[in-house]
Amino acid sequence: MTSQLEEQLALLPSRLSQHLGLSLVALAVGVALSVPLSLLAVRFRVFRWVVLTGAGVVQAIPGLALLALMVPGFDLLRRHVFPSLSAFGFWPAAAALILYSMLPLLRNTVTGLRSIDPTLLEAARGLGMTSRQTLVRVQVPLAAPVILAGLRTSVVWTVGVATLSTPVGQPSLGNFIFSGLQTRNWAAVVVGCVAAAGLALFLDATVGLFEAAVEKRSRARAWVATAISVAVLLLGAWPFLASRGPSPVRIGAKTFTEQYVLAEVLATSAERAGLPTSRVGSLGSTIVFDALVSGELDAYVDYTGTIWANHLGRTDVADADTVLAEVTRWLAEKHQVTCVGRLGFENAYALAMRRDRAEALGVKTISQLAPMMAGLKLGSDYEFFSRPEWKRLSQLYQLKPAEQVSFDSSFMYKAVQSGEVDVITAFSSDGRIAAFDLVVLEDPLHALPPYDAVLLLGPRADTHPGLREALQPLVGAIDVKAMRHANELVDLQGASRTEAARWLREAAHLDAPK
């Protein structure tokens, strides 16, 4: 536990400063946009209604959805307007946070400016102030406490929501939380939450110090607040300033244990070949693919069936070799993505249930299960029910479960073990199948395509000399038993992903002496 905590704390400085940089950019742009919008809103009634309603609607969209929506949005922009724009990472995350930061700023600025005693405005005009001077010398200072209160709310919200930028490819303190939840590393979750809350409170207190300085007209407070702000800005600017030097090999991972372990294995191989690396974890399944295609990522591991169904849109099923060949050709022709080869194991979707339940029901295949499904609960991860595989599986076998429940995939196995659900859509390489004594039901109609793990290289991977050669030995090196055990080390035995990766490299003889 302590070694896990130490490992997480070592990651804290870089993620903290990335989180801070993202939040500060979002807040700065949010403030820059809110000020002119508020001024117009104070003057024009219809505009005020439009702006405040719009900001309210944005606020009502769940943060994760708003962030995820930015990816297709930026992708459209990239394809039609700015080809150099990235649909992934910093700017989509910042755009969502900017929108999120604006409601409290707009609402408080408008309210503050509108609640000023009209006698004072008349006095200002009567003394000969221009409308600009009235604004700067009278309206803004008088509304300042209300505006600053809005800024404080906005700071706390933005820093909190910024943890959700991890799945769109922007590293933040959310990486601790997302990867910690997936790999059941509670130390990581706690580090992420405490750091995000601490950062929010700290920034809030800094703005509060400015507020007090304005209110009490205290120069000392203003200086202290300014000094703290400069330090904060430098820390936030660090990732932008420090990102010089040779660009690292960027290795992606989706949101489950196996992906984190494999990303670590890939990164180690690249590092052994003398290449600097950076790991971008906890990406949504389509986001990681889009990032590879656009050259934001250089390598990650995907599964042939996923590409076949989700990206090629195929609803039929073929044997493993045909699927691999077609996927490889499509990737190369359509996206300049190289499929280096199979790693040697499959991580297929499979229906699984507790052995005692299966025996009691006398079920060995999905066909036998189908007629009983109307009385059973089916648990799955977030994705499966909206994937084409489920459509095909449920149609072919006429599966109509009594209830469909979506879980975080690490909780799904617990749910079937405890009897909360009867059947789950397990992953065939998961260590918990053996550990929880689950049985995998046969698929006699071949409804589910093969899911060979394959190593993919992005169109810009060749800008890193030696990368392809460094990763080549992984092909065919990892069998399903080794992968299951590595997953089990993390999911059930509390090992860190680096420990699991080290074990897997040994088992696969990747570091064998030359």
Place this chain on the structure above:
Amino acid sequence: MIRLEQVTRTWPGATRPAVRVDLEVKQGELLVLLGESGCGKTTCLKLINRLVEPTSGRVLLGGVDVASLDPDTLRRGIGYAIQGVGLFPHLTVAQNVAVVPGLLGWSRAEIDRRVEELLELVGLPPATVRDRLPATLSGGQAQRVGVARALAARPKVMLLDEPFGAVDPLTRDTLQLEYRRLHSQLGVTTVMVTHDMTEALLLADRIAVMHEGEVVGLGSATELLRGPSHPQVERLLGTPRRQAQALAHLLEGVAP
């Protein structure tokens, strides 16, 4: 000095003008615009510094049509004090007084000297009040600061809108007398709005009595009291007359 020449002002949507006046204020004169609320006296005042623009006619200041001047520059050259004082609560007394000199770009030293001089002029000890915020002043002190702020840039013309409205009668009396003294001492031309006939009679060189947007009586206190005049003037004079008679009666009894 100030001429409102056949000036009317009609509010959007209204059928008859809120103000229809033809009026001249002489150099060095203290003219009071007197009337009940809604009679158009404040609008008349605001026509002079262009806080309100005329619908027809023109306003001349020293022979120049004010419509030809930049409104902000015009206002910086005219002292303006309003009902409720309108001191900026986030600025100190000194900073409030320094607003117009600041807008005119005076030097720091010059402004400091002027603030000192003005606070003394309106009877406030500069050392103790200059750094206070308006919220810590009494009503009478705030009114004095308001007058000091209006006088700051040595205007030739002062516009006062019920400047002594919100203070107790004793302080009010003192402030009135002091303003009369300042007016004569500085040689300014003052237009003052009030609904208080006694205030008008005691302070004014001439009184313009307004009713439904028009001037219905114009003259010195004695001229108006001598009558005969418009019924509205008689009505407004009724109260101070009765009070004066009652007071005179009471004073007769105690006279030595």
